Amino acid sequence: MSARPPSAEDEFVARLIRPLAGEGAFDLKDDVARIIPPRGHELVVTVDAIVVGVHAFPEDPPDLVSRKALRMNLSDIAAKGAKPLGFLLTLALPETTDQAWLLRFFEGLKADCESFACPLLGGDTTRTPGPLTISIALIGAARLGRMPTRLDARPGDFIGVTGTIGDAALGLIQRREPERAARWKLSTAEREHLASRYLLPQPRTAIAEIVARHARAAMDVSDGLVGDLERLCRASDLSARIDVEQVPLSAAAKTALAVDPALMENILGGGDDYEVLLTLDSNSWARFVAECQAKGMEATRIGETVAGEAGEVRVMRDGREFALRHSAFSHL
Template sequence: MALPAEFALIARHFRPLAGEGALDLSDDAALLDPPPGRQLVLAADAMVAGVHFLPDDPPETIGRKLLRVNLSDLAAMGAAPLGYLMTCAFAKATPDAWIAGFVAGLAEDQREFAIGVLGGDTVATPGPATFSLTILGTVAPGQALRRRGARPGDEIWVSGTIGDGALGLLALTGRLPPDAFLAERYRLPRPRLALGQALAGVARAAMDVSDGLVQDLGHLARAAGCAAELCADAVPLSPSARAALATDPALRERILGGGDDYELLFAAAPEDAPRVLAASAAAQTPVTRIGRFLDGEGVTVLDGTGQPLALGSAGWSHFG
């Protein structure tokens, strides 16, 4: 007896992605034994065509970005990946070759990050393509990094470079000159898993930067019940972002608030700076000190002379 179309699609494309515990994607759910002595960490993110990726983005990069933004949530908790569940709502009449490319991208990153799919669902939708992924990870009990925990006097650190994703979107949509580096940073974020795990017991609070540096710093400050002071000139920029900013200084607001960075933003005590740098070296991921937490509330962004900068937008919101 021939398989129904949906099950044939799953067998053709998604069964090769199945990880341990997925039961070959032939049952209603997966069976999973967490590693002994580890605590589960779960997170979920969705991506919608025209909102989180461009409709003409290569399908390989869409699958990889979907997995990577979820891996970034694990990185922010200091967790190691275990597996994931995924729901795919493909636009009607999506070519089989497009789905094959989407799956090929997932397979490439599954190999890189040593993770497999555990199950999910596939449907067709009359609206834009929509994908949702729930990721599972593990961490030693009591060692998960949390958003709350920063204290007045703590230093603010960030990994990598900021603004590349937001500028990459501008380059891909013709609002900046084409730039292959910025385009890749928008399409393929880099989850800082090794750094997140190395910061366990060092960082007092952490999260990943997805909605904009200033806005996400505000989340850390509110969770801690304190204020934050950010030095704009200390924010690390890639050569591409620095060149764009030199051409158009108004891009500073986009860099500080555009989002799609997926870098780690974290707090650490001043005396722990050597341990932060040691974690950075161990993870082979650069980090930069960009400010401090203070008594009070809110986020203040300072220019190179120490004067407050007025920003029209602090970051991205789906509902703002």
């Protein structure tokens, strides 16, 4: 009896997944991978899942679905001032998934593995009678004892965010309520900006090292700015006050908001921003901003932490409190 051909699963793994494998993954010929943290570093781990139909539209381009799944996790790690080392992939596939879809899914993932220097370390692929489900567990390295958590803010810290807030939430409205979005009268470039901010997060990996040096507390904004800040404040046992006028908006968001002022609710409470939210000593602010700018990234001060009830976030506009109905997305 000669050697049997590899099983269908082995073939599948070999052909599509093996090109993504990194050092320590034994070309995925093993079912475990080894990781040796760089000297003077500790490991940071996080996990995030996408269920198609819940967190992504079934018609989304497959290469963007896989990249979003990876980037959601890269964003978590970057907001902790850490750099990615690799990831584990769980993929539950419906019988109806076609090979062309999977090819594009893995092509997209491979491009991001390379551009973020974040190889695949292992995975489990299975059939499901349900929707396509992707879970990625990401492993990163942070300087030993230097990782900012959500628990480390102190009263009087400046609160900052990178980039712009609300674009992804508006991009989602644009898809779900095209007639509403038509009233915004956006340019083609503005529409594409919002669409792409929803479809493809931009993890702030390039400034992770700057966050590590300056942040007291930090996290990424994934479930809405105000809701996520509430979580940070709850974990750090303090309150915060932010100014709506200071929240950084893209040109597209400003245009839409001018027509449709109710969008402020979505901008502050919507999710999928994938920006860094951090608190830092007021004395560090100017240097933090300058170092971010040197990497091409804007950072904006939106408020400050204050001693007070754990988790309270006061959102101010023109000196008065601005009431949000929903502060955070929740998938439960």
